[in-house]
Amino acid sequence: MTRQLFSQLSRHLPRRLIQRDPMPDGKTDSLAAEIPASLSEACLKYAYASEEQLYREFSSHPEGLNIREVEDALEAHGPNQIPAQAPTPWWKHLWSCYRNPFNLLLTLLGIFSYATEDDLFGAGVIALMVIISTLLNFIQEARSTKAADALKAMVSNTATVMRVINEKGKSSYVEIPLDQLVPGDIVKLSAGDMIPADLRVLQARDLFVAQASLTGESLPVEKAAVSRAARHNNPLECDTLCFMGTNVVSGTALAMVIATGGNTWFGQLAGRVTQQENEPNAFQKGISRVSWLLIRFMLVMVPVVLLINGFTKGDWWEAALFSLSVAVGLTPEMLPMIVTSTLARGAVKLSKQKVIVKHLDAIQNFGAMDILCTDKTGTLTQDRIILETHTDILGGVSDRVLYTAWLNSHYQTGLKNLLDVAVLEGVDAENARRAVARWQKVDEIPFDFERRRMSVVVSESPEVHQLICKGALQEILSVCTQVRHGDEIVPLNDAMLKRIRRVTDDLNRQGLRVVAVATKFLPARHEDYSRVDESDLILEGYIAFLDPPKETTAPALKALKESGITVKILTGDSELVAAKVCREVGLDVDERVTGCEIENLRDEELAALALRTTLFARLTPMHKERIVRLLRGEGHVVGFMGDGINDAPALRAADIGISVDGAVDIAREAADIILLEKSLMVLEEGVIEGRRTFANMLKYIKMTASSNFGNVFSVLVASAFLPFLPMLPIHLLIQNLLYDVSQVAIPFDNVDDEQIAKPQRWNPADLGRFMVFFGPISSIFDIMTFCVMWWVFQANVPEAQTLFQSGWFVVGLLSQTLIVHMIRTRRIPFIQSRAAWPLMVMTLIVMAVGIALPFSPLASYLHLQALPLSYFPWLVLILGGYMTLTQAVKGFYARRYGWQ
Structure with missing residues (x-):
């Protein structure tokens, strides 16, 4: 399931x-x-x-x-x-790894390349790119599936x-x-x-x-x-x-x-x-929007490159092959691998934080979460209930009430919660044995979250049955008509109701959770008992429990707030008890909303109320689910943390369901994330890791998008003014292959603290703006390279085009590789923010290969030639200027639009 x-x-x-x-x-x-x-x-x-x-x-x-x-x-x-x-x-898995839009597009381009120009080498490079992308994706997905299965097995x-x-x-x-x-x-x-x-x-x-x-x-x-x-x-x-x-x-x-x-x-x-099409989740929709943004950009720019080169050079076949190579260069074929490996690495790292990810896609939602809805018991509190007192209706200590409550907890066959455990521990073993010998169970009316009470029917003689009902105060009072006052049974009138309210409110203000106990004697019968029999009861008194806050709760809530996450408490408990606990852990609860108030609100009214309210009390499962859905409808990414049967609807309704290892089966099954430790501090650490994972995915997309836009812009300018192609198709293919290899280490990269300080989510509009800002920067220095090669090195005739193309090949590859370090951080790269060593190593290797190729034995085969030594000072100057201008634009962009 x-x-x-x-x-x-x-x-x-x-x-x-x-x-x-x-x-x-x-x-x-x-x-x-x-x-x-x-x-x-x-x-x-x-x-x-x-x-x-x-x-x-x-x-x-x-x-x-x-x-x-x-x-x-x-x-x-x-x-x-x-x-x-x-x-x-495995073969189906391999096919699914191959069958993404980018690989299918590259395959078509490779077939077209070979069929039209008999370009076996070009088609071979494209095939190599597809194979590398598919195999890396296959290996990473297999590893991530194995890791995820091992984690889920826990x-x-x-x-x-x-x-x-x-x-x-x-x-x-x-x-x-x-x-x-x-x-x-x-x-x-x-x-x-x-x-x-x-x-x-x-x-x-x-x-x-x-x-x-x-x-x-x-x-x-x-x-x-x-x-x-x-x-x-x-x-x-x-x-x-x-x-x-x-x-x-x-x-x-x-x-x-x-x-x-x-x-x-x-x-x-x-x-x-x-067999029907699955509806994609928020993460998949975000990836799809970004992918199609890049594909649409390619579909617009490639025909433009074809037309300009065809009209200016007159060789339409060569122009077609060149535009084909541009299309290959614009295809982010490593995106599936980057996404898969980043998510898998994130899941493994989260497991070390005692957070088990059941669905890898949930990691992004984890990092994007900006509202966390959670129950009070066991999350804010210690998950250790103490029976503090047992009193009659006016607050006097009463052993009769404790004894009656014990019979109810002992004989009920439903899920024994922490309250039942505390009651059972409140009676010594000898008295418990005598009670079991004296009373026999007849029937049971199970608890449900609509009535918020449960009853057992017991008997000590064949002629009379006693119904013992235990539950929330308001729900018990609704079925009581009498109260036990001392040794007398008196009517439950308005005056008595006010006295009861004063006693229970005082207990609640002390932070005690009040459960009412009521009874009723009935003639013995053989028929089953039902909720209809829970009427005309006698209120016996109350059992009150202390559920103290955890010492880690206050600092965890503070950390969540600093991380941009708003915490809302959705509890079935009394608003007075919940409010006291919230104040003790630093939550502002001036406005409190109860379940009965919610019943009369329209969705628009409740949505507005939910946005500004921290504490919701006396809620049913459907109330919790409704609040979660409305908060999502307001554009928030909502997480819900719960561990009980009553939490399952809200867990499924949330963007990300969070439960704990000790939760009931239905809650664990409904959750996306399982915490091995029921603590908000563990949750906060998991959120940060989720943001770190998302930030690394976003790096690749931003680098690829901006770099591709700049390259196409440079190609358009060069194609319009040069008498030859600025770079051969084979150069574009090799450059793209080397660049892709350098990206493999991105999932292992470090992330700056400010990038994980706030929730993050997909924003295709921001990606488009980013492309427009940073793409043309590389084009400025590409044009500078054109000028240097044209006038300084006199590569301005078709006979010298190999020197021109070699010069731009090296500048293009090195600038594409360096942009990884420029865009991976808002800070000054290499000084204020250093990449992880795997990314540094891959960068150095690719740059070394790029510089060495024009000097290697492969140079003549690749239509490259050795560059003069006087070229390299210009190379350093161009790359230095590129990095300086990029850093300056980064500062302006971050101040104006922020830096995701």
């Missing part, structure tokens, strides 16, 4: 389906129409089969499969991977499965990777788990599953071992089946795997979705 497939499903499935409630029996579901009839029939058969039939069908046993049976099943059914997850064969989801673990037949629950599941496996489920395959429920206790990814049902659906409804024709409506891609909200279960991988319901849909 991947986040991309979830998002693709939500795009490609019918919109009506995604928004609907469960369909009545007898109607055809459009989702079922997407699935082969054989799969639907099999699902329905297993939904109503007995346990014995299931064991026979899958050759399974209650004690689980043994090693041999697992191996046979894996051989028969393959690993539990959906189609998009299957490893790509945080990959697992399933709890009953397996026979030795030859004596002893069985036990073991944690295995999801791809090792096979049909017939017995899986144990609990709250927060992803459903790892298509399952038939064998045993269930208050099992509720969120199926929104497949059916669009907004509320969790209860599942059972034996169907409670009439026979369905649509497997998605069978309450005995669970499907891959959904997740457990509450309860526990044992279930048998009935289908894995591409044979699952989700896998069948995924196979169809992945």
Whole structure:
């Protein structure tokens, strides 16, 4: 399962389906129409089969499969991977690395070159450029994929499965990777788990599953071992089946795997979705815009070069070949390799910062993030809840309240959060044993984020059941009609409500998180209990918890602010508690907004409010998702950090979802970035590394764009006035090949501090402006070179064109190589900012080769000639002037437009 497939499903499935409630029996579901009839029939058969039939069908046993049976099943059914997850064969990967616009364009140019002029050497150089680009991209992508897989393996989801673990037949629950599941496996489920395959429920206790990814049902659906409804024709409506891609909200279960991988319901849909065109993300859109900007520039300039040379020289074939070489020179064929290797290097470096990147493209969004939305608990605070007090409704210490809350926490089978752990630790072992012996669990009404409360029903006698409800204060009060005042039960009137508010507000102002406890006695019955029974309750009192801030939170928030990131707190907790914690860590929270206020706001109003507000409290999962979406709609790059079931919608809605290694399965699956340490300081370090990665990618694009623009401008001027070509096609091709080789080390380059101080994002308009500013600078000194070669060295007749071309070849190559160091930094290169040693070495090697070629044995074959020694002072003067003017223009440009 991947986040991309979830998002693709939500795009490609019918919109009506995604928004609907469960369909009545007898109607055809459009989702079922997407699935082969054989799969639907099999699902329905297993939904109503007995346990014995299931064991026979899958050759399974209650004690689980043994090693041999697992191996046979894996051989028969393959690993539990959906189609998009299957490893790509190397030859397909190689083809995909070749098949980018730049390589395809170069291939066409090479074929045209050979077909029209029989220029085997020129076609060979073009082919060499394509091969180098493709192989480098292939090698880097293979390495990055291997590194990314190794990193993802550190945080990959697992399933709890009953397996026979030795030859004596002893069985036990073991944690295995999801791809090792096979049909017939017995899986144990609990709250927060992803459903790892298509399952038939064998045993269930208050099992509720969120199926929104497949059916669009907004509320969790209860599942059972034996169907409670009439026979369905649509497997998605069978309450005995669970499907891959959904997740457990509450309860526990044992279930048998009935289908894995591409044979699952989700896998069948995924196979169809992945055959459709994927919608590119923000990073891919940015790369595409930049690429097509360069291609459009080439498509405009190359015909101009052809026409000018054709009319001025009269040799249209030679002009065509020259313009062809110009087109090759304008093609940034190393862009895919630079992007891939930079992202891969960034991912590996981030892993050393305890940040695991699940999707390489997320690194750029990480660096571009300017708003971070995060929960309070465990992020600002220590993720260590302390039970501070347990009181009656007026604030007096009450053991009865603690004991009642303990029964609720002990008997609930959902996800035990930190509050439950603190309550369970608050009662000593002896009292706990006596309570378990005295009370038996009858039923449970699981927690959900709409009610924000959960209940258990217990009994100490056959005639009476007691419902114990624990949850958020406001939600508990909404279902209470009475309170326990001392030994009396009195009505919950306005006067009593005001006293309750004063007590709880005082606890909140102390930074304590208040959870209310209520009870209700009912006559014993056999029917299941539901949320309808949570009414006319008696408020018993409160349990209050201390969630102290982390010592690192304040400096981390300060660092994020200095890095240009605005932090917003989105919490389900009380606004008073959250406000106190925020003030303690240095966040300004003068304006606070609660979930009930959000309900009445239009999107435009909430968007404006979200931009200026730091603290949002008492939020539901849908509130969090809505705020994130609206902030994105305002043009911000939004990150969301969360680790709970309630955070999954917002994680998927954000530009970059951030979770932690200890998060529930559904949160980790929805996230792009996994933190191995739940700390904002770790996050800030990851953001800086993301910006460093993006800055290195941007260097190559800016260098290539400006250098290409300058070269074409120089070619146009020379073509208009010279009686011969300023440089032969072979010279342009070799120059471009050497320049490309020098760029290979850019992913390893250093980045100046000011370039990572603020969020960075793609800006094609800025790139165009950059080209116009810096491209003509090289043309000025190219024209100076023309003048020197024409008048000083008398290379002004066709017979002396080889000397002219050799002189410009060296100047052009050296200026193109030096521009790498000029544009890589806003500072003075080599003095205030030095490139990393790999880039320095590559630069020196390429410059040495460029100077040596006219003196080498290859010179005559390449139509070059040795340059006189008197040429080199001019070379130094021209390059020195070029660097000086470029540095001056950099200062003006940075003051006027900034330096990304």
